[in-house]
Amino acid sequence: MVSLVPSLTEAVAVSLPGVLVAATDWCTHPAGLDVTRIGGTKNPDVDALVRLAPDLVLANEEENREPDLTALRQAGIEVLVTEVRDVPGALSELDRVLRACGARTRPRWLDEAEAAWEAPPAPAHRQRAIVPVWRRPWMVLGRDTFAGDVLARLGVDNAYAGHQDRYPRVPLPELTAAAPDLVVLPDEPYRFTPDDGPEAFPGIPCALVDGRMLTWYGPSMARAPELLSEALRAAGR
Template sequence: MRRTFWDQLQREVMIEYPAKRIISLVPSQTELLFDLGLNQEIVGVTKFCIHPVAQVNGKTTIGGTKNINLDTIRSLKPDLIIGNKEENQKHQIEELMQEFPVWMSDVNDLDSAKQAIEQIGELVDRAPEAAYLNHLINAGFNDLQTLALRHQIKRSAVYLIWRGPYMAAGKGTFIDHLMALNGIHNVVDTPRYPEVELADLAALRPDLILLSSEPYPFGQKHIQEIQEVLPYTEVRLVDGEMFSWYQGALAVITRKDSKEKETLQKLNHYFSFQEVLSEKIILEEIGVGCQWPIGAIARVKDNQLELNSVLLSKDGEILLQSKEKGSIRDAEAMGRRIGKEIINYI
């Protein structure tokens, strides 16, 4: 069936729906596709697409985000290519558009990131899963902003993405927007990604210098280098994926090995964490992702956690409803009990 969609560049994109052979040209969007429950449909990814590890390892690599291999892409015969305005080269994308359906994202703030998730969900026949991811993102950022306000977090910072020359995330970038949402003022007023000198940054007197893990792999040795020029500024290594990957997890739910886990833990809201934990444990217990027609919602009231879950058929019929109520400390156990109940049913 032929269907027409609009991408974030306001282009009309017609595809065979649902797409069966998808190529992703951006790491964050690759991870999003897997988060939405796709796997066999994804036939090509970039060499920078590293999450989730087990799934991407078996996919064909089509080059980097800036130097995609057009011949490899042609050999895969994709029926949908998903790219990004900022990450991919315009001339290569335009060449692909002559031969294949290409849907492009254009993300520079949280709203456009959530819009991309919603639109990609519709594009790949995973609209309910995308809506659930956006629900988690909304809940997470609401909590982060509330906590930042409560703890009066108001710090100035510079976010460095490159060295030789130094380059910073400036105004109008997704990184700048995320910083502002959480009480961090970006002192770099220049748009996009300007080159900067350490001496000029010293004159701005930021509270923090944040060194991203990507695209430049900043390390411990660079902290000392920078503090020689800015001795009174705190310099920290941060996980670039958590600041710039606009996928389902975004910067709210960190991976177990994330370098930002310790930092974000200081902003962790215990009740909200236990609510989300109990919901996600249900899917973990039964070994599936968001593609299953399962709904779960947890709420803390009067120091008790109430977890409700529903299993639906593909046509929306309620097959099983589950409910657990107990101590907040038992969030994981409650999620696992409901997961086991669902397993026994199916």
């Protein structure tokens, strides 16, 4: 098997050790994963991947480019493409991926993740937030995103959830003019730091959160509700 999605790489590697033969350069979990690296999620070395002749390639409709997936299919390689827009969808797709990779039973972490999201920590009150994912230019979470659903389940409503784009580019003055209760700054894909909040959003509480907890669907989902809630409370909830 080959994974082109960091979240799925971690899920498969910890559940079915030895199944993966290759992954992207961005597949950083689990630590010490010893597989062939075949480039980035957006620019994998398709020729090298074809030479590996995997039984299955794991991909995602958002992470990976359709021309690369089409090239793999034309080379006779089976590609499983996931679509993850919310927490229930993530749990369902993870189960599907693991079964496709040969799992006969559900891993314990998947049961723990499902249980954690059935009763996440209750917020003291709901807040309206903007959630930047990139800077230069500024990009934020828009409609139908996994991370947006994660936050909504923890009491944080995305100010741009109704935008026509999933990751709209929004000038900084417009973001500040939206007057959110909170700014949520993940440390990936853009590595926001504590300095980015006060510098860009003076006077607005900012929560620096672990990007893996917010955007990865895999074993991290079991601890995400607790850790994200702690980070949000620390921002002044």
